[in-house]
Structures are given as C-alpha cells and as structure tokens.
Amino acid sequence: MKNPSTTSPRLRMAGLTALISLLFVSGCAFWSKDEPKTNPYANAYQVYESPCVIPVGEHSPTLDVMLLNAMKDRGLKPQLVEEKDAERIKACRITVRFTVEGGNNFTQGVESMSLFYRDHKSGETYWVGMGKQSRFAMPELMTPAGTNSDPQVFIRQLVERLFPERLVLE
Numbered sequence: 001m002k003n004p005s006t007t008s009p010r011l012r013m014a015g016l017t018a019l020i021s022l023l024f025v026s027g028c029a030f031w032s033k034d035e036p037k038t039n040p041y042a043n044a045y046q047v048y049e050s051p052c053v054i055p056v057g058e059h060s061p062t063l064d065v066m067l068l069n070a071m072k073d074r075g076l077k078p079q080l081v082e083e084k085d086a087e088r089i090k091a092c093r094i095t096v097r098f099t100v101e102g103g104n105n106f107t108q109g110v111e112s113m114s115l116f117y118r119d120h121k122s123g124e125t126y127w128v129g130m131g132k133q134s135r136f137a138m139p140e141l142m143t144p145a146g147t148n149s150d151p152q153v154f155i156r157q158l159v160e161r162l163f164p165e166r167l168v169l170e
Contacts, residue, residue: 051117052081052092059100063110063151067098070159093121096162100151101131113154115162128161130154 053071055064064080071078078096081088089095095118102111112131118124131154 048094049075050077050079051094051096052089053078054081054083054089054095054097056083056097056099059110063100063113063155064098066152066155067159070155071096071163074159074163076163094119110151110154113151113158115158117162126162128158130158 051071053064053067055061068078068080079092081092081095083089097116097118099114099116100110101113110131112129114127114129117126117128
C-alpha cells in the first residue's frame with residue numbers, strides 16, 4: 001500500500017483540477033437558476049400601445065370618446081391629451097392628432113375627419129383622412145362636398161387604416 005505523501009505530484013494536480021472544475025460547473029449551474037430568463041423582444045411594441053390622442057379644433061367631445069373606443073377595440077391603450085398641455089405632449093412618444101370638419105353637431109354627421117400619427121423618436125408619420133378634406137387640398141374620398149356622413153363609420157375606418165395590424169386576439 002502506498003503512502004499518500006508518496007503519490008505523484010501530477011496525480012494530485014489532476015485530482016485538484018478535477019475538483020475545482022466540478023465546483024466551478026456546479027457553481028455556475030447554481031447561480032444561473034436564480035437569473036430570470038427574459039426575452040428582450042417580448043415588449044417591443046409596448047411603446048406603441050399607448051398613443052396620446054390630441055383633439056385639434058372645435059368638435060363635439062363625443063367624437064373623442066368614439067375615437068378612444070375604436071382605438072381600444074384595436075388593442076391600443078390611448079390617452080386623451082389636450083392640445084394646450086405641452087408638458088404631457090412632450091412626454092408622449094406617439095401622438096395621434098384628431099381633426100374634424102363640420103363636427104359641432106355630430107348627430108347631423110360630419111363633413112370630414114383625419115388622423116395624423118407621429119412617432120417623436122423615429123420621426124415616422126402617417127396621415128389618413130376621409131370626406132371633403134378641403135383644408136388639406138385632398139380629393140374627395142368618400143362623400144361629395146356638402147353632404148355629411150356618420151361619424152362612427154368615419155372613425156372606425158380611419159382607425160382601421162391607421163392601425164391595420166393591431167387586432168385584439170383574446
């Protein structure tokens with residue numbers, strides 16, 4: 001039988017290396033269990049879900065509520081911000097300006113509506129509109145000049161055109 005003091009230094013070094021490697025591997029496995037596994041792209045569209053809606057000009061507040069509800073139906077979480085509230089507008093990354101012509105009495109219909117989308121970080125902009133559009137020198141898209149149409153139909157169609165990919169799948 002060999003005396004432990006007479007074992008070769010190579011054998012002792014190999015055993016010590018194996019022991020350290022085993023402790024290192026088990027230590028890494030132990031510490032990695034505590035780290036949460038998160039997908040960095042899981043919330044990539046979260047900033048787009050809460051656009052700030054800014055009503056522009058004079059129109060019935062009921063139209064603003066219709067717009068907010070139509071956006072919520074598309075899976076968004078819109079926030080209504082007054083045009084005068086510069087501090088809140090600066091805090092918004094995404095703004096949607098809502099313009100209505102002939103919308104003081106929405107029960108009689110409206111002449112035209114438009115939504116102007118802007119991402120203040122990337123500079124991306126979109127504009128969608130329907131109706132007379134005299135202010136924007138656009139051709140008549142849906143109704144002849146002078147006739148009024150159902151505002152709910154206008155709003156739903158504009159929101160679907162501005163946010164075509166945002167569908168609620170619950």
